[in-house]
Amino acid sequence: MLSRIADSLYWLHRYMERADGMLRLMKTSYILSFDKVQASGMTWEPSLKIFTSLSKEEIELLKKDNVAALHYLFLESKNHNSIKVIITRARENARGVQDQITKEVWEQINQMYHMVNNPSLKDILAGPDAIIAIDNFINSSDQFCGITDSTMPRGQGWNYMNLGKYTERCLLTAEFTHSFFKKIDFSLTEEHDIIYWRSLLLALSGYELHLKNYSNQDHNYNVLQQLAFDKNFPRSLYYSLDRANKYLTDIAASNPVDGSIHLLRTYGRLYSSVKFADIELVERDGLEKYLIYVRKELNEFSRELGRTYFSYS
C-alpha cells in the first residue's frame, strides 16, 4: 500500500471519529443547556475547551450563548476543529484515496460534506430544529461506520483505517474524562450524583451500560472504571487500545520495515499502562497525571507511526 494512501486512510478515520465524538458531546450539551439546574457549569464548556483554541475569556462569553456556541463548534471555518472543517478534511483525504475506498464509503462522506455545506444549515442550527439537524449528522456518522464495516475489504487499508479510528477514540475518551474530572479536581472520593455524570456518559454512549452494570453509589469510581478499564464498553480506553493493538500488530506483520519493532514497543508500553492498571494504582499516582500520560503517549505513538509508515514527502 502506498504510504500516502495509508496516511490518508488513517486520518480519514481519525477525522470521522472525531466528528462523531464531537457530535455526541454537542448533542448532550445542547439538551443540557435547557436544564436550568445543570446550566451552571458543564454545558458548552467541555466542548469549547476540547475542540477550540479559544481563550478562557472567549469561552466564558460563548458558553452562555447557545446559538453562538453551536455555530462556532459546528460551522465556523476559523475553528480548525469545527464539524464543517473536520468533514471537509475527511472528504479531502477520502478524495485522495478514492480508488482505495469503496464507492459506497466515498458517497457517504461526500453526502455528509454536502450536508454540512448546505447553506440553510446555519439557520436551522440557530432555530428550534437544531437538535434534529445534529441527530441527522449523528445518524450519518453511524451510517458511515456501518457502510465502512459492510463494504470495505479487510486488508491493509482496513487496518490503517481502524488504527486511526481507535487512536482517535481513545484520545477523545481521555479528553472527555479529563475535562469532567477536572471540574471536581480529579477527586475520586468526593460524591457526585449520577446527574453530574450523565452528560459525560451520554456523550460517550455509555449511560445505559452504566445503569445496568454499576451500583448506585461511588459514582466517581464507577465512572472511571467504566471509561478507562471496562472491557465491554466500546469507548473505554482499554477497549480502544486493545482494538488498536490488533490492527497495529497486523500492520507490522505485513510491513516489516525498519522501525516497526520500535513502534510496537512504544505502543506496547502505552497499552500495558492501561491493560495492567486499576483504579487503586491510578488513585495512588493521581488521576490527572494518568490521563495526561495516556494522551501524551498516544500522541507520541501517532507521530512515530507517521515516521515509520507514512514518510513519503
Place this chain on the structure above:
Amino acid sequence: MTGETLFNQYPIASHIWDEMKSAEGIRQQYHSIYDTGRQLHLDDLLQKHKLAGELFMSQGITFTVYSENEGIERIFPFDIIPRIITGAEWDHIEKGIKQRLTALNLFLKDIYNEQQIVKDGIIPADLIASCPHFTREVFGIQVPFDIYVHIAGIDLIRGDDGTFYILEDNLRTPSGVSYMLENREVTKRIFPNLLGESNVRMVNNYPLLLHDNLISFAPRQIANPMVVLLTPGIYNSAYFEHTFLARQMGIQLVEGRDLLVNDHKVYMKTTAGLRQVDVIYRRIDDEYLDPLVFKPDSALGVPGLISAYRKGNVAIVNALGNGVADDKAVYAFVPAMIKYYLNEEIILPNIPTYHMNNVDERNFVFDNMHKMVVKETNQSGGYGMVMGNSATDEQLKKAKENILANPRNFIAQPIIQLSTVPCLIDGKLQPRHVDLRPYALCGPNGINIVPGGLTRVALREGSLVVNSSQGGGSKDTWVVD
C-alpha cells in the same frame, strides 16, 4: 405542457444540420426518443433532469470552484436528451479515426527518429522546429510497439450538409472519458426502458480495453506488472476522472510525491518499502513530468523519470512529445501524412486551415475576419480562440496585432456551423451546437474505439464553443443499429 407539443415546437434552422430533425421531420434514429418523449409531460422531463443532477452530485462527479477560500462543488451540466448517431455513420467515423491515428503514430515515430517526412519535403522543417511541443529531450527514445498515441480524443464536428469533419486531434492527455461512461450510467437510471429498446452499442468496456493495453506495455516480462495512474492531485479539475479510471481498472492512483527514481528505475513508496513501477498512465502534462529535464520548479513530477523512460525501464502513456502531432498548424498536414505513410486518401476530411505565417493566406484571413475563427496553435480547451462572427471590432483588432507579432502561433479556419441537437433548457427543447469526441485506444492488437464518445454541447444560445471551461455541457451519445 405535453411532450408532444414540446417536440413539435422544436425549431430548426435551414442552414444548420440538426441531428434530430430535418425539413422532412424527425430522423429515423430519433423515433424512439420522440415516441417516448411525447408520452411524457414536461414535468416528468424536468424531474428526470433534476434526478440526473442529483446523481452527479451525490457521486461526487463534481469540480470545485474556489472563492473566498471556500470551495463550491459544481457539476458539469448534463442534458438528458441523448445524441444519436446511426451505425452506418459510426462505421465511417471509426474507419476515419483509425486511418488518422495510424498515420499520426507513424508520424511521431518518424519525427523523433529519422524525420523522413521532413527530408522528403512533405512537412516544412521550420514548422516542426518552431513547434513548442516538439520535444528534443525524447528524440530517439524507443517506445513499446512503436505506439506513441495510446489514448486519443479526436474531436469531430458536423457541417451543414451532414459531413463529419475532424476539428482537432488530442494526442496528449485527452480527458472526458469518465463523462462518456457516467453519462451512460445516468441515462440507464433516467430512461431505462428507452435505452433497452434502442439497440445502443455498449461503451462500458473502455476501462477493460485500456487496462489490457496498459499491461501489455510493461517492459518487464512478469505476470503482474505494476501499472499506476499518475495524477496531479485532488485539486486538478479532472481529478474525478483519474479516480474513476483507477478504480475501474483496479490500478494504483499515485501522485508525483509517491514515486522516486533510483538506478534508472521507477519505484513507489509503500508502507512495506519500495515497489517497482512498470507502466505509468500519466495525466500530467509533459513539461511537469520531470523537473530535471523540464520545468525545474514543478513539484508534480518525478525527478529522473525521463532517464528511466529513456532506458526503457518504464512505459509512459501517452508518450512524451505528442504535442508536435496535435499542434494546430501541423493539423493541416495530416491529409499529406496519410498520403505519405499509408498511400490512402483521407476518409474524414480536415477543415480548411490557413497558416498565418504565409503572407497570402494571412491577408485572405484578415480580409474575411468575420467569417473566420482564429486559434492559437498550442492551446486547447477553447482558450486563445477568437470567433470572427461574434468578436467586437476591438477584439478583432487585438487578434490581428497578436497574429502579426507571432504568426507561427496562430491558424485560422472558416467558421463551420456545428450541427445542433435538442436540449432541455428553460422548459423547452432548444437547438444547441455540439461536437463529438470519440476515444480511441491504440494497443499491440490494433486500434479500438468504443462506439460513441463524449458529445459536448455549447449551452449558450448560438454559441459554437463547446469546451467545459467555456460554459459547455455534455450529453450521452448513442450509436444505434
